Amino acid sequence: MTGPLGSVTTCFQNDPLIAYLKLNTRENFGGGYLIQEGFTYDGLIGGSYLKGQEFNIAEKQVEQATQFNLKFFETNVTLSKEDVQVLNKGPLAVFKLVDSRMTNAYQTMGADMAIAQYLNGTRAGFTSMFNGLAEMINDATVASWDNNTYATYGGITRNGTVGAALNSTPTNVNGTILYNTLENTYGNAEFGNIQPNLGVTTVKGYSYIKEKFQTQQRFNDTQDPAIGFNGLKFNSATLIKSRYCPGSDIVTTTTTSNKIAVEYLTTSSNNAITAYPALAVASSETLFWLNARKPFLNFYVSDDPEYGFGFTGFKPAQGNTKVAGQVLAAVALTGDPRYHAQIYGFTS
Numbered sequence: 001m002t003g004p005l006g007s008v009t010t011c012f013q014n015d016p017l018i019a020y021l022k023l024n025t026r027e028n029f030g031g032g033y034l035i036q037e038g039f040t041y042d043g044l045i046g047g048s049y050l051k052g053q054e055f056n057i058a059e060k061q062v063e064q065a066t067q068f069n070l071k072f073f074e075t076n077v078t079l080s081k082e083d084v085q086v087l088n089k090g091p092l093a094v095f096k097l098v099d100s101r102m103t104n105a106y107q108t109m110g111a112d113m114a115i116a117q118y119l120n121g122t123r124a125g126f127t128s129m130f131n132g133l134a135e136m137i138n139d140a141t142v143a144s145w146d147n148n149t150y151a152t153y154g155g156i157t158r159n160g161t162v163g164a165a166l167n168s169t170p171t172n173v174n175g176t177i178l179y180n181t182l183e184n185t186y187g188n189a190e191f192g193n194i195q196p197n198l199g200v201t202t203v204k205g206y207s208y209i210k211e212k213f214q215t216q217q218r219f220n221d222t223q224d225p226a227i228g229f230n231g232l233k234f235n236s237a238t239l240i241k242s243r244y245c246p247g248s249d250i251v252t253t254t255t256t257s258n259k260i261a262v263e264y265l266t267t268s269s270n271n272a273i274t275a276y277p278a279l280a281v282a283s284s285e286t287l288f289w290l291n292a293r294k295p296f297l298n299f300y301v302s303d304d305p306e307y308g309f310g311f312t313g314f315k316p317a318q319g320n321t322k323v324a325g326q327v328l329a330a331v332a333l334t335g336d337p338r339y340h341a342q343i344y345g346f347t348s
Contacts, residue, residue, distance in 0.1 A: 015114035016231075016240040017200045020292055021299040021333070029300045035068040035332055037154070037295070041165035064162055066154020066334070070300065071121065071130055072307075073112060073329040075105040079314070081321040102311070105327045109309070112264045114244040117333055118286075120150065125265075125272035130333040133288055134246075137342040139167035145246050145344035147280035153337060168337040170344065174281050177208055177346035182287075186235055189289045189341040194296075196289040196340070199231075199239035202247030205285030206232075208348055209239065237289060246344070247285040251276050281345035291339040302330035 029035070042062040049055070079101060088097045113130075120126050120135035131154070134144040140151045140158040151158055153166045171185050189196045201209065210232060231238040243249055243257040250257045258276055265273045279286075290297060302308050307330040314323040 015110065015242050015244050017198070017242060017245075017290075017292075018110060018114040018117060020198060021117075021297070022301075025292060025294050025297050025299045027294065027298050027300045028303045029070060029330070029332070030303055033069075035070065035300055035334060036065045037068075037298070037334055037336075038063060038065045039165060039336065041162040064156060064165075066156055066166070068131055068154055068332050068334050069121075070302065070330045070332050071116075071128060073109055073331065075109045075112075075327045076324060077101050077105050077311075077314075077327070078322055078324040081323060084323075102327075106309070108260075109327055109329060111244065111260050112268075113329075113331070114242065115250075115261045115264050116268075118145075118244070118246050118288075119277070120146070120148070122150065122152070123148065125269035128268050130331075132333060133340070133342065136335050136337050137168045137170060137288065137340050138337070139164070139169045142170050142172070143280055144170050144342060145280055145286045146277040154334070166337050168340055168342065170342040172280065172344060173284075173346040175346065176348045177205075177212070177287075177343075179213055181343065182209075182213075182234065185287075185341040185343050186237065186289050189291060189339055191339065194291065194339065195236040196291050197237050198290045198292040199234060199237045199287060200245055200290065201239065201241055201287040202245045202249060202285045203241050203243055204248055205245070205287055205346065206239065206241035208285065208346065209287075239287075245286055245288075246277075246279065248279075248283045251279055279344070281347070284345045284347050286342070286344040287346075288343070289341040291336075295336070296339040297335040298333070300332040300334065304330065 040062055041064055042060070044062060045056050045058065045060055079097065084097055116130040117132045118134060119129050119132045121129050121131040122135060134146045134148065135150045136153060138144050138150040138153070140149055143149055156162055156166060158166050168188070171181065173181060186196060231240040244261070249255050250261055252258055261276045262274065265276065306312060307328050309327065309329050311327050312325045314325040316323050
């Protein structure tokens with residue numbers, strides 16, 4: 001990516017999933033303390049009957065609702081008035097400093113959200129973050145890619161009163177990815193004519209799949225017209241790649257994606273988390289089949305001008321010539337676990 005006056009951005013990666021969610025699953029949040037999403041977890045009493053038979057008219061509870069808190073993100077922009085007003089101006093300026101910092105702020109926030117969407121919002125140190133895919137796509141029994149199980153989702157206990165209605169069982173490959181694994185997991189997220197429309201994997205995971213299966217004409221090159229990312233067509237889904245997807249790249253301390261992730265995790269957890277979560281299978285990759293459409297996956301954004309990716313404006317500090325402002329967002333990522341699938345632990 002390039003910034004003002006052609007400056008090169010070397011620390012950020014465009015993330016296709018967060019871009020897709022903002023464009024296609026955005027839901028305005030108009031206020032309140034909680035997001036509530038209703039779901040039906042059982043059928044009503046009924047069946048065949050004989051003439052004259054008495055019906056069972058007992059009332060049966062079949063509805064429930066998940067509840068989520070909005071999550072808050074901020075990126076700080078601090079500048080010295082000397083740099084803005086005296087030094088870095090005129091025809092000899094290296095770049096437009098304010099423009100450069102504002103561009104960086106929005107790129108930082110985009111990267112932070114891209115990282116958070118794969119994590120969780122319930123474990124110690126993670127509660128300020130999204131109730132992301134590790135938490136969402138789970139069944140309380142089989143570990144997710146981060147080697148943790150999640151007994152609840154949206155405040156509802158899995159495998160309790162609602163049964164398996166909020167379950168999606170992760171698949172641990174622990175070795176080579178096979179075509180039947182891709183088909184089976186895709187099918188796990190398929191309900192009739194409702195099929196996953198997006199697959200997200202790592203750069204290395206993408207290369208494994210392309211090398212193994214494109215030559216067999218099981219995948220075809222395609223491009224999503226909405227976000228402009230190239231991908232591979234698999235059934236009704238487009239498989240795309242991201243360096244922020246959990247895998248061998250983002251856990252490696254020498255990569256730029258790890259640097260951004262560690263900064264985000266350290267700041268968001270108040271220094272309680274200082275490293276990216278370990279993968280359940282070392283040096284492996286992940287893949288997520290997603291129904292990235294409403295109401296199966298929702299990206300809530302506050303309708304407040306500042307908290308809907310707005311800027312507070314620069315405010316002078318006391319006792320010096322610093323000015324600071326914040327880019328702010330109040331957002332949430334929610335979904336119905338049954339319509340998505342998680343694969344992890346493939347190494348080739």
